[in-house]
Amino acid sequence: MKNILGRELPDYIEGYGKIEPFMGAFNNTGIKERKSVKVSSVTPGEEKVLASIEEALDKVQIKDGMTISFHHHLRNGDFVLNMVLEAIAKKGIKDITVAASSIFPVHGPMVEHMRNGVVTGVVANYMSGPVAEAISRGELKKPAIMQTHGGRPRAIESGDLHIDVAFVAAPTADTYGNINGVGGKSACGALGYAVSDAEFADKTVAITDNLVPYPACPIEISQIYVDYVVQVESIGDPKGIVSGTTKITKDPVGLKIAKMATEVIKASGLVKDGMSFQTGAGGTSLAVAAELKEVMKKEGVVGSFAAGGVTGYIVDMFEEGLFQNIFDVQCFDLQAVESYKKNLRHQPMSASMYGNPHNKGAVVNHLDIMILGATEIDTDFNVNVTTGSSGVIMGGSGGHSDTAAGAKLAIIVTNLMKARLPIIKDRVTTVTTPGESVDVIVTERGIAVNPRRTDLLEKLSNTNLPVMTIEELKNMAEKITGKPNTIHTSDDIVAVVEYRDGTVIDVVKKIK
Amino acid sequence: MKLDKDSIWTALNKESGGIKVKISKVAKAGTLESNDILVMVMPNDNDTVELELESIVMQQFGDVIRKVVLEKVKEMGIESITIKAQDKGALDYTISARVETAIKRALA
Amino acid sequence: MPGNNPGMLQNAGILGADSIILDLEDAVSLTEKDSARVLVREAIKNVDYSNVEVIVRINPLDTEFGAEDINVIARVKPDTILVPKADEAQIKQVDEMLNKIEAEEGIEAGAIKLIALIETAYGLETIYDVIRVSKRVVGVLLGGEDLTSDLGVKRTKEGEEIFYARNRVVAACKAMKIDAIDTPFTDTNDYEGLAKDAAKAKSLGMTGKSAINPRQIDTIHSVYAPTEAEIKHALRVLDAMEEAKREGKGVFSLDGKMVDAPIINRATTTVELAKILGLIR
Numbered sequence: 001m002k003n004i005l006g007r008e009l010p011d012y013i014e015g016y017g018k019i020e021p022f023m024g025a026f027n028n029t030g031i032k033e034r035k036s037v038k039v040s041s042v043t044p045g046e047e048k049v050l051a052s053i054e055e056a057l058d059k060v061q062i063k064d065g066m067t068i069s070f071h072h073h074l075r076n077g078d079f080v081l082n083m084v085l086e087a088i089a090k091k092g093i094k095d096i097t098v099a100a101s102s103i104f105p106v107h108g109p110m111v112e113h114m115r116n117g118v119v120t121g122v123v124a125n126y127m128s129g130p131v132a133e134a135i136s137r138g139e140l141k142k143p144a145i146m147q148t149h150g151g152r153p154r155a156i157e158s159g160d161l162h163i164d165v166a167f168v169a170a171p172t173a174d175t176y177g178n179i180n181g182v183g184g185k186s187a188c189g190a191l192g193y194a195v196s197d198a199e200f201a202d203k204t205v206a207i208t209d210n211l212v213p214y215p216a217c218p219i220e221i222s223q224i225y226v227d228y229v230v231q232v233e234s235i236g237d238p239k240g241i242v243s244g245t246t247k248i249t250k251d252p253v254g255l256k257i258a259k260m261a262t263e264v265i266k267a268s269g270l271v272k273d274g275m276s277f278q279t280g281a282g283g284t285s286l287a288v289a290a291e292l293k294e295v296m297k298k299e300g301v302v303g304s305f306a307a308g309g310v311t312g313y314i315v316d317m318f319e320e321g322l323f324q325n326i327f328d329v330q331c332f333d334l335q336a337v338e339s340y341k342k343n344l345r346h347q348p349m350s351a352s353m354y355g356n357p358h359n360k361g362a363v364v365n366h367l368d369i370m371i372l373g374a375t376e377i378d379t380d381f382n383v384n385v386t387t388g389s390s391g392v393i394m395g396g397s398g399g400h401s402d403t404a405a406g407a408k409l410a411i412i413v414t415n416l417m418k419a420r421l422p423i424i425k426d427r428v429t430t431v432t433t434p435g436e437s438v439d440v441i442v443t444e445r446g447i448a449v450n451p452r453r454t455d456l457l458e459k460l461s462n463t464n465l466p467v468m469t470i471e472e473l474k475n476m477a478e479k480i481t482g483k484p485n486t487i488h489t490s491d492d493i494v495a496v497v498e499y500r501d502g503t504v505i506d507v508v509k510k511i512k
Numbered sequence: 513m514k515l516d517k518d519s520i521w522t523a524l525n526k527e528s529g530g531i532k533v534k535i536s537k538v539a540k541a542g543t544l545e546s547n548d549i550l551v552m553v554m555p556n557d558n559d560t561v562e563l564e565l566e567s568i569v570m571q572q573f574g575d576v577i578r579k580v581v582l583e584k585v586k587e588m589g590i591e592s593i594t595i596k597a598q599d600k601g602a603l604d605y606t607i608s609a610r611v612e613t614a615i616k617r618a619l620a
Numbered sequence: 621m622p623g624n625n626p627g628m629l630q631n632a633g634i635l636g637a638d639s640i641i642l643d644l645e646d647a648v649s650l651t652e653k654d655s656a657r658v659l660v661r662e663a664i665k666n667v668d669y670s671n672v673e674v675i676v677r678i679n680p681l682d683t684e685f686g687a688e689d690i691n692v693i694a695r696v697k698p699d700t701i702l703v704p705k706a707d708e709a710q711i712k713q714v715d716e717m718l719n720k721i722e723a724e725e726g727i728e729a730g731a732i733k734l735i736a737l738i739e740t741a742y743g744l745e746t747i748y749d750v751i752r753v754s755k756r757v758v759g760v761l762l763g764g765e766d767l768t769s770d771l772g773v774k775r776t777k778e779g780e781e782i783f784y785a786r787n788r789v790v791a792a793c794k795a796m797k798i799d800a801i802d803t804p805f806t807d808t809n810d811y812e813g814l815a816k817d818a819a820k821a822k823s824l825g826m827t828g829k830s831a832i833n834p835r836q837i838d839t840i841h842s843v844y845a846p847t848e849a850e851i852k853h854a855l856r857v858l859d860a861m862e863e864a865k866r867e868g869k870g871v872f873s874l875d876g877k878m879v880d881a882p883i884i885n886r887a888t889t890t891v892e893l894a895k896i897l898g899l900i901r
Contacts, residue, residue: 252635252833252834252835253631253634253635256634256635256636256834390571419547419568419569419601420547420572420573420603421569444631444634464898479668480603481573481603482576482603482604484572484573485572485573485575487571487572541655542655545625545626545627546627547626548625548627602626603630603666604666605662605663605667606659608662609655609658609659609661609662610655610659613654613658613659616658617654
C-alpha cells in the first residue's frame with residue numbers, strides 16, 4: 001500500500017506488526033487513552049537501594065523478550081546503557097528490545113549484543129554511529145522503530161510501547177528514588193526524556209553516581225515512580241555529556257544562510273512581543289539565533305518563550321531579557337545547566353509536554369518560529385533527517401516532525417549542496433517530516449516557499465530575497481553539480497519510521 | 513598560430529592524429545580538502561589508461577568523475593598512464609583542472 | 621581569494637561582494653602557481669558568477685609566472701586583471717599583451733579591463749602615468765601592506781602612514797575618472813575598527829574598499845550605504861528631473877534650489893548604489 005506521501009509500505013512487517021499508514025499531520029487525533037500501569041506499592045520500612053545492577057535485574061525479574069528503556073540526557077558520554085546491557089548479557093538473557101530515546105557512538109558495544117541475539121529490537125528517536133550503521137546493514141533481528149521526541153511519550157502513555165523496565169540514569173538520586181539532573185559530577189540539567197518512561201514502565205530503576213540522603217532537592221522525577229535505586233562509580237563522562245552543542249558556524253556560506261533566514265522571519269511579521277522561538281543545535285541554526293537576537297534587541301521585542309534543547313546562546317537571550325521563559329527538555333551545555341538550576345523561569349518540560357500530539361496540548365502547539373536542518377528535501381517539501389546520502393541511518397527525527405507540525409513558521413536552513421550532493425531531490429531516500437509541515441527552505445542561493453503558504457509568498461515578494469520555486473532551486477543545484485545517480489538499496493526493511501502519531505510515514509531499507 | 517605551450521600542444525595533437533605522449537615521472541595535483549580531488553599520475557608500461565578512483569560521492573557521481581578524468585587524459589593525448597584519484601566532492605571543472613595539472617607536471 | 625582553493629572559488633560569487641579577486645599571486649605558494657592558474661581558468665569558464673565582477677590578480681611580469689598567467693587567463697575573458705606592483709612599464713606591457721590575445725581570441729578589443737595595484741613608492745609617485753598609459757585601467761587598488769613595507773614604515777590601524785598615499789590615489793583617480801579602492805583592513809575580528817577605517821577612506825574620496833574576508837562585506841557596505849534620507853532626497857531629485865523633462869523644461873528646481881548637473885549625478889549614483897545594496901528595489 002502507499003501512504004498519502006506516496007511511500008510504498010507493506011501491510012504487515014514481521015517483528016513490527018500491522019502498518020497504520022500516515023494519512024496527514026493532524027489526521028490521527030480525537031479521544032486517546034492513557035494506559036493503566038501496574039504499580040508495586042511500597043510500604044513503610046521497605047528499602048529501595050540495591051547493591052548492584054545485577055541485583056536490580058534479579059529484583060525486576062528480567063526475562064527474555066522484555067523491553068527496557070533509557071533516556072539520552074548523557075548523550076555521547078553515557079555509560080549506563082552499556083553497563084545494563086552487559087549485565088543482562090552476562091545473565092544469558094536474550095531477545096531484549098532496547099527503547100532508548102537516542103543512541104550515540106558511545107553505545108557501540110551494543111552491536112555485539114545485537115549479533116549475539118541479546119538485543120533483537122530497538123526503538124529510538126535518533127541514532128548515529130556503529131549501532132545505526134549495523135542496523136542499516138541488517139544486523140538487528142527485528143526492524144528498528146524510529147519515533148519522534150513527541151511520538152515516543154505518546155507511544156509509552158498509550159501503551160503502544162510497553163516498557164518492562166526503565167533504567168533512569170540519575171545525576172542525583174536519593175535513597176527513596178527522587179531524581180534530578182542538576183546535582184552531582186554527571187549533571188546534565190533537565191531530564192525531559194525520562195519522565196514518561198519512569199511514570200509508565202512496569203518497573204523503574206534509578207542508576208546514580210551521586211546517591212544523596214533522603215530527600216533530594218530539587219525533585220524532577222518523583223519517588224512515587226521509582227522502584228529501586230542503584231549506585232555506581234560513574235554514570236557517564238562529563239566531557240561527552242555536553243558534546244551535543246556546536247558553536248555558531250564560521251563558514252561564510254552558513255552565515256549568509258542565517259542572514260537570509262532572519263530576513264524571512266522579519267518579513268513574516270512574527271517578530272513581536274509575545275513571540276516564541278526554537279532552534280536546533282547546528283552551527284547554522286545557532287547563527288540564526290544570533291541574528292534574530294540582534295533584530296529583537298533593535299526592535300525592543302520581548303518574546304514569551306524560547307524552547308528546546310537549550311544551549312548557552314538561548315540562555316544569553318533569556319538573561320538579556322529577550323524571552324520571559326525557557327522551556328527546557330534537555331540541556332546541551334554547562335551554561336544551560338547552570339541557568340536551569342538558578343533561573344525560576346527556565347522551566348522543565350517533559351518530552352510529552354514538549355511534543356506529544358495526543359495529550360491536552362504540547363508546547364510545540366504554541367511555537368511561532370522553528371529553525372531546522374535537513375539531509376535531503378524533495379520537491380514536495382518532504383524532509384529527510386533520518387538517513388544520509390548513502391542510505392545509512394545517521395539521525396532521526398528527534399523533535400523535527402513535532403516542531404515542524406506545531407510551529408507557525410517552520411524554516412529549514414541548509415546549504416544548497418553538500419560536497420557535490422544537491423540537498424533537493426525528486427524523492428528523498430526517507431521521509432522524516434511531511435512537506436505539509438515545512439514552510440520555507442532557505443539556502444545560500446535561493447529561498448523556496450511551500451505553495452500552501454500563499455500568505456508567506458506575498459510577504460516575501462515585498463523583499464529583495466531570492467524567492468523561487470523548489471524546482472528552480474533543485475535545477476540550480478544540478479546545473480552546478482550534475483544530476484546524481486539514485487542510491488539503490490535492497491528490499492529488506494531494517495527500520496520503520498513512525499510519525500509522531502504512531503502511523504508509519506516511511507521505512508528504511510537495508511543498504512547494499 | 514599562437515606560440516604558447518597549449519596551442520602548440522593542441523596543434524601537434526590534431527595534425528599527427530594524436531601523438532603518443534608518455535609521461536616520464538610521478539606527479540600529483542590537488543588536495544584532500546572538501547570540494548577538491550587529489551590526483552596522482554604515474555607512468556605505466558601497458559599502453560593503457562588505468563584509473564583507480566575513490567570518492568565520497570562514488571555512488572552518485574562515480575561514473576561522471578571517471579568520464580571527466582578519462583576525457584581529459586584523451587584530450588591531452590596520453591595513452592599510457594596510471595591515475596590514482598581521491599575525490600572529496602570536486603565539481604567537473606575542478607577534476608579536469610587537477611588532472612591537467614598533474615599530467616603537465618609529469619611531463620615537465 | 622586564493623586561486624588554488626576550489627571550495628572558495630565555487631562560493632565566491634554569492635557572498636555579497638561586488639567584485640571578487642581570484643588570486644594567482646600572494647595567496648598561492650610557488651609550487652602551486654601552475655595548479656592555481658589552470659583551476660582559475662576552468663572556474664572562469666564554468667562557474668556562473670552572475671553580476672559579480674571577476675578580477676584575476678596575476679603574478680608580476682618580472683617573475684617566471686606573470687606572462688603565462690596573462691596568456692592563459694586572458695583567453696577565457698575575465699572582466700578585469702589586477703596588476704600587482706603596478707608601474708607604467710608593466711601596465712603598458714600588459715596592455716599590449718592583451719591587445720594581441722583579444723585579437724587572437726576574437727574578444728572585443730579593450731574588453732578586458734585592468735586595475736593597477738599601487739603598492740610601491742615608485743608606483744605611487746608615478747600613479748598618473750600608470751593610469752594614463754592604458755585605456756583599460758578602470759581603477760586603482762591601494763596596497764597598503766606592501767607599500768608601507770616599501771616606505772620602510774609600520775602599518776597601523778589608524779593609518780596615518782598611508783594618509784598621503786590615500787589622498788594621492790584619490791586625486792589621480794578622480795582626475796582620470798576611475799575608481800579608487802582602499803587597502804584592506806587586516807584585523808578580521810575588529811568590525812568597529814573596520815568601520816572606522818572604511819569611513820575614513822570614504823571621507824577622503826575612496827570609492828570602494830577591499831575585503832580580505834567575507835565577514836567584512838556587510839560592514840563595508842553599510843559604511844558606503846546612503847542613508848534613508850539621502851536615498852529619499854535622491855529619488856525626489858530624479859523624479860523632479862523626469863517631470864521637468866516631460867514638461868519640456870531644461871532647467872528645474874527642487875525645494876527652491878536650482879538642480880544642476882553635479883546634483884543630478886550625485887542623485888543617480890546614490891540611487892544606483894542603493895539598488896545594488898538592496899536598499900530599494
